[in-house]
Amino acid sequence: NFNTVSSIKVGVCVCVCVCVCVTSSATRTPLNNVGVQRRSKSYRLSYRSCLGTAASRLGLTPALTARRLNTSRRALKPHGVAEKVDPEQLALLVKTEWQLSYVTPLHQFRHTQLKSYSRRLAAFIAAGKQQGLAVAVENPQTTFRVSFSLVEGMTESADDAETVLIQIHARPSFAGQDEPQRPAWSGWLTCVNGNPDYLRSLPKDFTCLPLFGSSGAEGLGALVKSWFQQSFDCCFGPLEVSHTSLQWLMALWTNCHTEASIQHLKMIWTLPAVPPLEVTYTVNPEDAWELWRSVRKQKENRGGGGEEEENCIDIEEVADFVQGLKSHFYRHFRLDLSAGSLNQVSTALGSAKHSGRMKISNSRYMTTTLTLLTESALLKMPI
Amino acid sequence: MDDTTKRLVQRLVKRIPAQMLRTTLDKWDRLTGEQKKSMDFTQSKWALTEKMLDLCEVNGLSVKHLTELEMIYIIDNPNKGMWYAFQLMDPQDDAHSVELMQFKEQFKSHLKELVRHVSIKIKKHTDEAVWIRIAWGDTFARPNHLKPTYVVHYLQSPYVFVTSLTLKQKPLLSQALVLSTRYQAIKDANLSGRKLTAIRDLLMRKYQQVFPTKYPSPLPENNPTISSIETFFVLLQMACEAFGGGMLPQLQSAVYKLETKFRDNSNKTMSEREEPFKCVVKFASTNLLESFRHCASSGIASTPVTPLLSCIPLKGRNYFVITDNGPGPSSQMRQPQN
Numbered sequence: 001n002f003n004t005v006s007s008i009k010v011g012v013c014v015c016v017c018v019c020v021c022v023t024s025s026a027t028r029t030p031l032n033n034v035g036v037q038r039r040s041k042s043y044r045l046s047y048r049s050c051l052g053t054a055a056s057r058l059g060l061t062p063a064l065t066a067r068r069l070n071t072s073r074r075a076l077k078p079h080g081v082a083e084k085v086d087p088e089q090l091a092l093l094v095k096t097e098w099q100l101s102y103v104t105p106l107h108q109f110r111h112t113q114l115k116s117y118s119r120r121l122a123a124f125i126a127a128g129k130q131q132g133l134a135v136a137v138e139n140p141q142t143t144f145r146v147s148f149s150l151v152e153g154m155t156e157s158a159d160d161a162e163t164v165l166i167q168i169h170a171r172p173s174f175a176g177q178d179e180p181q182r183p184a185w186s187g188w189l190t191c192v193n194g195n196p197d198y199l200r201s202l203p204k205d206f207t208c209l210p211l212f213g214s215s216g217a218e219g220l221g222a223l224v225k226s227w228f229q230q231s232f233d234c235c236f237g238p239l240e241v242s243h244t245s246l247q248w249l250m251a252l253w254t255n256c257h258t259e260a261s262i263q264h265l266k267m268i269w270t271l272p273a274v275p276p277l278e279v280t281y282t283v284n285p286e287d288a289w290e291l292w293r294s295v296r297k298q299k300e301n302r303g304g305g306g307e308e309e310e311n312c313i314d315i316e317e318v319a320d321f322v323q324g325l326k327s328h329f330y331r332h333f334r335l336d337l338s339a340g341s342l343n344q345v346s347t348a349l350g351s352a353k354h355s356g357r358m359k360i361s362n363s364r365y366m367t368t369t370l371t372l373l374t375e376s377a378l379l380k381m382p383i
Numbered sequence: 384m385d386d387t388t389k390r391l392v393q394r395l396v397k398r399i400p401a402q403m404l405r406t407t408l409d410k411w412d413r414l415t416g417e418q419k420k421s422m423d424f425t426q427s428k429w430a431l432t433e434k435m436l437d438l439c440e441v442n443g444l445s446v447k448h449l450t451e452l453e454m455i456y457i458i459d460n461p462n463k464g465m466w467y468a469f470q471l472m473d474p475q476d477d478a479h480s481v482e483l484m485q486f487k488e489q490f491k492s493h494l495k496e497l498v499r500h501v502s503i504k505i506k507k508h509t510d511e512a513v514w515i516r517i518a519w520g521d522t523f524a525r526p527n528h529l530k531p532t533y534v535v536h537y538l539q540s541p542y543v544f545v546t547s548l549t550l551k552q553k554p555l556l557s558q559a560l561v562l563s564t565r566y567q568a569i570k571d572a573n574l575s576g577r578k579l580t581a582i583r584d585l586l587m588r589k590y591q592q593v594f595p596t597k598y599p600s601p602l603p604e605n606n607p608t609i610s611s612i613e614t615f616f617v618l619l620q621m622a623c624e625a626f627g628g629g630m631l632p633q634l635q636s637a638v639y640k641l642e643t644k645f646r647d648n649s650n651k652t653m654s655e656r657e658e659p660f661k662c663v664v665k666f667a668s669t670n671l672l673e674s675f676r677h678c679a680s681s682g683i684a685s686t687p688v689t690p691l692l693s694c695i696p697l698k699g700r701n702y703f704v705i706t707d708n709g710p711g712p713s714s715q716m717r718q719p720q721n
Contacts, residue, residue: 273668276674279667
């Protein structure tokens with residue numbers, strides 16, 4: 001009976017084609033060095049112009065291909081991060097969920113001045129509190145102790161600047177209280193396997209630590225960013241984990257299954273129904289691994305030979321893997337996941353959300369995850 | 384006032400929102416008009432608790448009375464906690480003539496035989512529902528009133544809904560129910576949710592069902608004589624046939640445990656694999672059936688709607704284990720082994 005049926009709200013169906021490349025806004029011109037209106041500091045080469053040499057099957061101009069993430073990358077090998085980095089520091093980095101941002105290069109940042117930075121940031125926070133800036137603490141008498149520390153061993157490349165870890169502990173004013181174990185806020189700046197051409201092209205005064213992770217009281221995080229912006233004339237911006245990056249992580253993590261069990265491959269998709277429909281699709285680790293292996297085998301059969309190739313994973317393989325998962329789903333539910341969006345992926349090795357939140361659960365595979373994210377951060381930076 | 388009574392008062396005042404507390408106390412009818420007036424519902428919960436403890440002391444109220452209060456609140460607000468549906472199977476000849484008094488007596492006596500110390504309260508609600516509150520004890524311990532089980536049974540139907548039941552308690556409750564309703568067995572209906580009203584409406588089909596009309600279905604794809612408006616209505620019709628018309632019961636999730644083989648023409652290796660591709664798919668939404676209906680009517684889901692999804696309202700369940708059943712193309716439904 002149509003009378004009753006017409007009272008239902010129905011939305012218009014929109015078929016969304018998932019584009020594999022990361023696109024930037026149309027208003028940016030990649031090659032013309034738009035004069036940076038800040039104290040006559042201009043970057044010698046834009047990041048994007050350095051990517052002209054990246055794999056480009058279509059032979060397009062560098063400007064266009066430069067907007068993609070690398071289309072192929074080294075397979076995740078357990079790097080000896082566990083041996084190289086101080087275990088206490090490593091413990092602070094893993095098993096915490098971080099909110100990611102990109103940071104433009106820092107002007108006159110010195111790794112030797114960390115103690116001085118700790119004092120200056122602490123003073124800045126105290127001043128900020130006085131001005132009534134929102135710093136959520138239960139006790140208004142609380143003072144903060146800030147510590148900057150160097151985290152050595154995170155990266156193998158000589159071009160990468162060393163990672164810096166920042167912790168802010170709340171020190172309650174009344175005597176006799178032990179210092180709380182967990183910091184009120186912690187964060188880090190890092191650069192892991194950043195594009196060497198770009199890094200070398202920066203003027204000497206600049207330090208590039210494009211990836212920033214933050215966890216804890218948001219008010220404190222905002223103050224930290226403010227202080228960096230003022231002190232080193234840089235710019236922070238939100239870093240989403242793009243759909244492409246999420247799919248890369250799915251493949252890279254699954255690839256590790258024989259060495260370190262992923263325990264499950266979990267994806268969270270949202271379909272644009274009214275009301276919105278959330279789909280949590282969790283695949284058994286052995287089955288995910290078998291599917292991934294079959295995709296890799298197909299590439300081998302297609303003539304990708306040589307050991308060099310074996311260590312390399314192409315975006316096509318990632319796409320085939322994800323497509324396999326989608327088609328299995330479609331066969332059962334006749335719902336095309338491509339019509340929705342991928343919001344989150346997770347395995348026992350870590351998790352990542354489109355909103356820009358990331359967690360590394362197993363330090364052995366930290367390097368490739370951070371390499372991917374460093375690349376995203378460099379791409380997202382304006383200029 | 385003993386400890387249990389105190390803790391029960393604390394728990395109730397903490398749990399019941401201030402605005403509901405007033406109406407619930409009215410229905411309870413154990414406080415005088417004066418006493419009710421003296422309660423200030425804008426005060427903190429702690430202050431209200433103290434006040435309630437005083438009043439209960441003055442009126443000589445005990446656990447027995449407080450459990451009444453709790454029951455009144457739960458019956459009026461059944462959409463909290465997790466409810467599980469069960470279905471009674473194989474009725475005996477006299478199952479359909481069991482009426483309230485008989486059921487009450489039988490249930491109480493059977494359960495008391497199975498459990499040494501147990502406190503049972505049975506109340507008939509307006510819509511044919513029989514509500515049962517059970518506080519469980521055992522040979523050594525007195526009934527624990529802080530962790531009661533609630534059971535709702537619709538007489539004249541084989542359906543039972545339960546919340547807060549432990550694995551140990553399950554067989555005891557099952558036995559008491561089966562014996563007092565004159566059925567032979569009880570099974571898991573594979574339907575659960577936070578809203579009792581939603582799972583009840585779904586299982587007992589208390590929503591508008593839409594039946595096929597004269598329109599042909601499925602719609603021939605390349606038929607130029609059918610306009611887009613007609614396509615729209617046909618899809619809408621199919622969507623409603625699958626999921627229902629009008630307001631739909633607010634089911635919030637459905638879980639499918641898939642153990643079917645991977646079949647994809649573009650991937651020979653996986654298609655030849657003998658082992659099933661194991662995965663679990665969970666759908667969630669503030670109103671799952673509406674989301675599905677919208678998917679079907681707007682083209683996000685391909686029509687005809689897959690039986691896996693339309694099974695939710697058809698069979699009144701939201702947990703499925705799907706295996707390959709014979710050499711057929713797509714997976715079919717199979718009852719999980721119980």
